[in-house]
Amino acid sequence: MTFILGTRGSALALTQSGMAADQIAAAGNFEVELRTVRTEGDVLTGPLSQMGGTGVFAATLRTRVLDGSVDFAVHSLKDLPTAPCPGLVVAGIPEREDPRDALIARDGLTLEKLPAGARIGTGSPRRAAQLRLIRPDIEIVDIRGNVGTRLARVAGFESYGNQSTPAGDCDAVVLAASGLRRLGFEETVTDYLDPTQMLPAAGQGALALEVRESDVEKATELAEAIRAVDHAPTRWAVTAERALLARLEAGCAAPVGTFARLEEQTLVLDAVVANPDGSESLRHQATTSDLSADGAKTLGEKLADELLSMGAARLANLTL
C-alpha cells in the first residue's frame, strides 16, 4: 500500500514533507510517496504581505487532497489559514520544532550589537514591527524568497543564494529557527530571539497534516497513522495561538505575535499587537488549566478580547 503526500517544491517544504512522510510510514504499515504541487504562492512574485493575505501556499495543496489526486498534505501551520477547510481535517500536529525567530547577521553580530542604521531584511510586518520596538534605530528592508535567497542577502552569506537575486546588501535577516534547523542551516544563526523579546507567528515551528474528512470518519489506515503522530501539548499551544489570530481577524500579514506553551499543568499564552512602524505595542498574557482543545480555543479568544478592549484594533489597523 502506498499513500501520496502532496507537497510544495521548495527545499524547506520537501524536507518537512520527507520528515513527516517517514513518521507517518513508521506509524502505519505502508509507504508514502511525495508528489510536488506548484502553488500560487510559489508562482506569484511581489511582497507576500500584499498577495491577498492568507492561504496562498495552502490553497492548491488543499484542492489536490479534496479532488483525490493526492491523499494528504503537510503544511507549515503558520501558513495555514485559521478558517477550517470543508471536507478536510488537520488530523495530526507533530511535536513542534524550535518556535523562535532567529537573526543571521554579518560578522557574528547580535541584535543588540548591530550598529545604528543597520539594514535588517524581513518581509514580515510582525517581525518588522517587533524589531523596531527593540531597535528603533535600524532600517527594515522588505525581502522575500526561499530560505537560501533570504540568507544570501546578508553580507558574508552570499553563497546561499543562486546568483540571480540580490545578495550581501543587508547587515542581517530574520528567519524562523525551525526552518533553518530542518534545512541544516542552524550554524548560520548569530542570535536567537527569545519570545520575551520577539513573539513568533501563530503556529511557527509546527506542521499540520491534513487529510480528507471521509478518511477520518472511516478511520482509514492513513487517518489513523496521522492521528498517531499528533502531539497533544503542541496541539493545545497552536490551537490557542490560532484562536487568538482568528478572533483578531488578523492574517499572517498582520503585526501580531503569539506563543503558547505548557508550564507545569498550565497553558500560558502571550501575544503582542503592534502598529506597523513599531512605535507602539500592546503585550498581554492569559493562562488556563483546562488542558483540552476547547480550553485552548477559549484561552486564545479570551486573550484576543482583552487585547481588543485595550485598543488592539486601532493600533494594528485590523479591520474589525
Ligand SMILES: NCc1[nH]cc(CCC(=O)O)c1CC(=O)O
Ligand atoms: N513564511 C514562510 C515560512 N513558513 C514556514 C516557515 C518555516 C518556519 C515554520 O516551521 O514555521 C517559513 C520560513 C520563515 O518564516 O523563515
